Amino acid sequence: MSEVETVEAPATAAEVTNHLYLVDGSSYIFRAYHRLPPLTNRHGMNVGAVYGYTAMLWKLADGLKQAEGPTHMAVILDASEHTHRNEMYDQYKAHRPPPPEDLVPQFPLIRVATRAFSIPCIEKAGLEADDIIACYVMAAKNAGWKVTIVSSDKDLMQLVDDGHVDMLDTMNDRRIDEAAVNEKFGVGPEKVGEVLALMGDSVDNVPGVPGVGPKTATQLIQEYGSVEGVLAAVEEIKKPKLKQNLIEHADDARLSRELVRLVCDAPLPEPLEDLALKGIPPQPLREFLEEQGFKTLLNRMVGGPQQTGATVRNDVIAALDRKPVSKIAEPEAPEKIEVDVSKYETVTDEAALDRWIEEARKQGYVAVDTETDCIDCIIAKFAGISLATAPNRACYIPVGHVGVDLLSETPNQLPLQLVLDKLKPLLGDPSVLKIGHNLKYDWVMFDKSGIDVAPYDDTMLMSFDLDAGRSFGHNLTDLAKSQFEHDCISFKSLCGTGAKQITFDKVPLKEATEYAGEDADIALRLWQRLKPRMTTEHAERVYKRVDQPLIPVIGRMERRGVKVDRDYLAGLSKTFSEEIAKLEANIYEVAQGPSRSARRSSLATCCTSGSG
Secondary structure, eight states: OOOOOOOOOOSSGGGOOOEEEEEEHHHHHHHHHHHSOOOBOTTSOBOHHHHHHHHHHHHHHGGGGSTTSOSEEEEEOOOOSOOHHHHHOTTTTTTOOOOOTTTGGGHHHHHHHHHHTTOOEEOOTTSOHHHHHHHHHHHHHHTTOEEEEEOOOGGGGGGOBTTTEEEEETTTTEEEOHHHHHHHHSSOHHHHHHHHHHHOBTTTTBOOOTTOOHHHHHHHHHHHSSHHHHHHTGGGOOOHHHHHHHHHTHHHHHHHHHHSOOOOOSOOSSOGGGGBOOOOOHHHHHHHHHHHTOHHHHHHHTTOOOOOHHHHHHHHHHHHOOOOOOOOOOOOOOOOOOOOGGGOEEOOSHHHHHHHHHHHHHHSEEEEEEEESSSOTTTOOEEEEEEEEETTEEEEEESSOOOSSTTSOOOOOOOHHHHHHHHHHHHTOTTSEEEESSHHHHHHHHHTTTOOOOSEEEHHHHHHHHHTTSSSOOSHHHHHHHHHOOOOOOHHHHHOSGGGOOOGGGSOHHHHHHHHHHHHHHHHHHHHHHHHHHHHTTOHHHIIIIITTHHHHHHHHHHHOOOOOHHHHHHHHHHHHHHHHHHHHHHHHHTTSOOHHHHHHHHHHHHHHTOO
16 A cells, blocks of 8 residues: 655656546446436336436546547446455444445446446455545556546545546536645645544544544644644644544544555556547447337437437436336335434534534435424424434434523534534535435425525325325324334423423433434435335336425425415306306206205295295
8 A cells, every 4th residue: 555646747748648537436326326216127127326327427428529538438336345444443334324225236237337338347356446546546647647537535535636637526517626625625635635534434434533523634734734743743732622632542543544545556457558448339338228228318329319308307217117007015014123312413513513414425315304493384493403324323413402491501502503504515415315204394494594405305205105095194203103113202202291391492402312313313214115115116206296396385385475366266266156056057957857046946935835
């Protein structure tokens, strides 16, 4: 293993003739999975991620004829989870959840899709994809090539080197150079590993130093240059708690520096020259597209009509999900789960909040729930916000808790505006799926603060679309019981009932964290259980086309009201009444019986004459 080295530029620009594109395959796969709905091919297999991945790879291939386009390309994937980092630290990536069940069968097809473009698909046992990318970057730089890493992964930003290596964030259509790295981390690419080591990474379970977030890590590295420089100068640190943490966790800091260090000198799985692009042979690609039923991409290949993104998506849904609706499936047996609320974290400092946001961003999905001081979201104020990234991994961010009475102290918590400002980019990030239960309530709460939540899934709507008419309800408590045989913490156990009931903003933070964290945790588990059923039980269309899009529509209607023309409605009511009367008379006439008015007249005559 060696440090990332700086290579001198070639003598003249004319010598730089080769441009290598290294595609971070995992990033493409997970973004494709979360951006497109689950689709099925003509064999009934889930291929939503495969289609999205193929479309994104095609977009890259379109650049082959451009001046800055690639001359060489490879897609880099992870071959296995066990690497030298697990030997260093057996808890490395220990908390990372497994990939979604409906995504796993798509991995082999994604490899087939890559090879259908005649693009090498590279993986190597014992090395992570980031390490393979680093090895190719070093080899290409030494050969005088230009390199573009197709990814936005922060770990790979260590490799950026202006004039030699940049990154391409295809989701945001932007190039990442040294200036962009410096803007994000406050240091150049050569120091990014030092910052990452101090701040740690909860997604990969890199320990770092407790209490050191991105801002503090950057300040320390700017001043002392490296992890070892910080540890050597620890006696100069003015903040007592920070100094103590650095002393007590010095070994963790050194371990973390090795965990985030990229391998740069391993043998290349395939020679650089073998990555040359010689165009896309039509036959393998055509066979793959026909086999999967990707008609829109096939039309594009044979010169058919070009379509916009929205049209493509609708056409793909129509082309790939045309199976007849079967009878309602029998409900699945409950899945017994263990919920450990003691593992939930109360977030009361900025570094911890940054850590949770980064974890959610890197994972690509996060469950979100809001707690408020009343049930009416139009007038309610935030008490706190909870996040969950995996079963039994959740946090609660209190922002509006107060004392139970005038003599009680306000608990320690972050300012509301700071939390909202930090969460806003995450909640609006198109590459991170937000998961909620009865999300319309949370959507309104965030909308009032100028935050647009998207994209999103609502497990209450998913449950209703799958199991409407079943014997159980669709609120979170009922679903936790019916789906998981789990009894959620009840609201009244915290807040009481009747005259002595308190609002949630007066609940102590420990109990509030357990309750709010459980809400997000259960919502995430429901999503993991219900989402695979959406396609197989043919609930995806009504959910994606009707129910899910209505969340912001109804939310805005509730916030803003509905403008009506009372005079027009009164006139409409009169017209309808007249039309109904005419239709009623016609019906009695066809039935050869007296009209209602005639029967009333006859009854009045009988009553007046005294007849029975």
